[in-house]
Amino acid sequence: MGLRSIFEGILRIIDKDGNQVSTTSVPGGKFALDIFDHNAKGGDVDGPISSTDNSVVRFDSTTGKIIQTSNVIIDDIGNITTSGTVDGRDIDGDGTIQDNHIADSNIHYPQSTIDHVNLLSKGTNTHAQIDTHIANVANPHTVTAVQVGKDTAQWNADEIQGETVVDTDKATGKALIYDGSNIVYKFIDTFCFSGARDNNTTSDMYLRGPDSVALNNSPYVVPWDCTLVAMSASCRNNETWTAEIHEDETLIPGTALSIVSSKSGYQTLNIDLAAGSLISFYCNGTDINRPHIIGFFRRR
Numbered sequence: 001m002g003l004r005s006i007f008e009g010i011l012r013i014i015d016k017d018g019n020q021v022s023t024t025s026v027p028g029g030k031f032a033l034d035i036f037d038h039n040a041k042g043g044d045v046d047g048p049i050s051s052t053d054n055s056v057v058r059f060d061s062t063t064g065k066i067i068q069t070s071n072v073i074i075d076d077i078g079n080i081t082t083s084g085t086v087d088g089r090d091i092d093g094d095g096t097i098q099d100n101h102i103a104d105s106n107i108h109y110p111q112s113t114i115d116h117v118n119l120l121s122k123g124t125n126t127h128a129q130i131d132t133h134i135a136n137v138a139n140p141h142t143v144t145a146v147q148v149g150k151d152t153a154q155w156n157a158d159e160i161q162g163e164t165v166v167d168t169d170k171a172t173g174k175a176l177i178y179d180g181s182n183i184v185y186k187f188i189d190t191f192c193f194s195g196a197r198d199n200n201t202t203s204d205m206y207l208r209g210p211d212s213v214a215l216n217n218s219p220y221v222v223p224w225d226c227t228l229v230a231m232s233a234s235c236r237n238n239e240t241w242t243a244e245i246h247e248d249e250t251l252i253p254g255t256a257l258s259i260v261s262s263k264s265g266y267q268t269l270n271i272d273l274a275a276g277s278l279i280s281f282y283c284n285g286t287d288i289n290r291p292h293i294i295g296f297f298r299r300r
Helices: 091-103 127-135
Strands: 002-014 020-036 163-166 174-178 183-187 190-196 226-247 257-273 278-284 292-299
Touching: 183 292, 190 278, 278 292
Parallel strands: 163 183
Antiparallel strands: 002 020, 174 183, 190 292, 226 257, 226 278, 226 292
């Protein structure tokens, strides 16, 4: 709202402190003065006598009519500076810290140069060295048999319960067998041949096979490379004679089994034979009662 007053004479203009700023005469002796309540509606605001160039204007109190200067400066190209903080952060100080942090090559690396060897307490091995070590199956830490419990039933790298495994003869169908000194791969297929005579007057002659034909005339044929591992012999009474195994009608060395005043005898052997060998059994004695010889073979 406003008030209009009519005056005559001279108009004096004074400042807010009561000091006369200027005077003016009004022609005709009269003039009108309109007075408005600046708290009632919008209008001019009141500010300080001077201000800092480019400083941001702030309201003083809550009237919306009084303004004041500030320490925030926005220059003509938009740069902002302040001596205070922003959200509690010292922008000037933090910026310096950030600049120093980025410039410090001891803690910043381009992506292409990031490597674990640049870290503290990193050791001396590169990734390539670590990969090589992991892939090494040749006991790179020199672990001993004692450390892994060699006396405990288990399979170690090249041993089973302390016995060396020889793997130079591996083949399909073979199994691991202890041969008295090492554990080796061997076939476990076994077979046997036998010969006999059904009379009590057998003297120095070849025994007969299943078809009742003397084995020198119809010998057994070995189907694989094999090992003659044992033989046994028997007769009806306690007698003395020699049981023999022949290959192609020739005594195989080591297969002469002596039976002395006994009904039976046996021995273990370790004689290799080739596939296709012709095997027969021979009674070396006089008037032996129903002699019987068996040969035991294992494929190899």
